[in-house]
Amino acid sequence: AQTVTQSQPEMSVQEAETVTLSCTYDTSESNYYLFWYKQPPSRQMILVIRQEAYKQQNATENRFSVNFQKAAKSFSLKISDSQLGDTAMYFCAFAYSGAGSYQLTFGKGTKLSVIP
Amino acid sequence: GAVVSQHPSRVICKSGTSVKIECRSLDFQATTMFWYRQFPKKSLMLMATSNEGSKATYEQGVEKDKFLINHASLTLSTLTVTSAHPEDSSFYICSAEGLGRDEQYFGPGTRLTVT
Numbered sequence: 523a524q525t526v527t528q529s530q531p532e533m534s535v536q537e538a539e540t541v542t543l544s545c546t547y548d549t550s551e552s553n554y555y556l557f558w559y560k561q562p563p564s565r566q567m568i569l570v571i572r573q574e575a576y577k578q579q580n581a582t583e584n585r586f587s588v589n590f591q592k593a594a595k596s597f598s599l600k601i602s603d604s605q606l607g608d609t610a611m612y613f614c615a616f617a618y619s620g621a622g623s624y625q626l627t628f629g630k631g632t633k634l635s636v637i638p
Numbered sequence: 639g640a641v642v643s644q645h646p647s648r649v650i651c652k653s654g655t656s657v658k659i660e661c662r663s664l665d666f667q668a669t670t671m672f673w674y675r676q677f678p679k680k681s682l683m684l685m686a687t688s689n690e691g692s693k694a695t696y697e698q699g700v701e702k703d704k705f706l707i708n709h710a711s712l713t714l715s716t717l718t719v720t721s722a723h724p725e726d727s728s729f730y731i732c733s734a735e736g737l738g739r740d741e742q743y744f745g746p747g748t749r750l751t752v753t
Contacts, residue, residue, distance in 0.1 A: 567731065
C-alpha cells in the first residue's frame, strides 16, 4: 500500500516571499506520478503541478516548482513570490496505474496562509 | 477542456431519505470515475472507483449498500446515499479520468447535510 505524509499541518508566509511545503511517500512501485493539489476555500480541487517518476528533471509551473528526490521518496513544493490567492489547503498525492486506473492517495494536507 | 460538474452543489435532506448526486464529464469521455468524501479540515478519502458499465469497486469500510454508485454512461456517474443519517453529512467530491489521460479531473463537490 502507498502512503503519503505531509508533516506540516499549517504554514504561513509573507506575501512575495518563498515557501516550501514538504511531502514524503512510501511505495514499492517504480512507475508512478506525484501531484500537488490546491484546495482554496471554494473547495474546488485544482492541480498545481505533477511529476512523472521516470523523469529526473524537476517539474515547474510558473511560480511553482518541485524538488523530487526519488531515492529519498521526497516531493516538496516551492512557491515563489507568494500571493494572497495562494492561501489554501495543499495536498500532496501519489498515483500509479494499479488496476488500469490512476488511483490517488492523498496526504493529510498543509494549510498555507499568505500574510499581506 | 476537462471539465467535471456535480449536481447539486448543496443538498439538505431528512434522516431516512435517499439523495442522489450526479457527476458529469462535460467535454471528455470518462472511462473511470472516483468518489471521495471529505470531512471538515481533513483530506479526501476515496470511497469507490467506478468504470463505465461495470460494478463499482468500494474501498474497505465503505458500505456498498448505503452508497450506491452507478456509472451508466461515459459521461455520467451517480452516487446515491440511501437511508441517510446525520453522520452521512459531509462534502462529497467526484473526479473523472479519461481514456489516455493519466490524470483525474475534479468536480466542485457537493455538500450534503442530513437533518
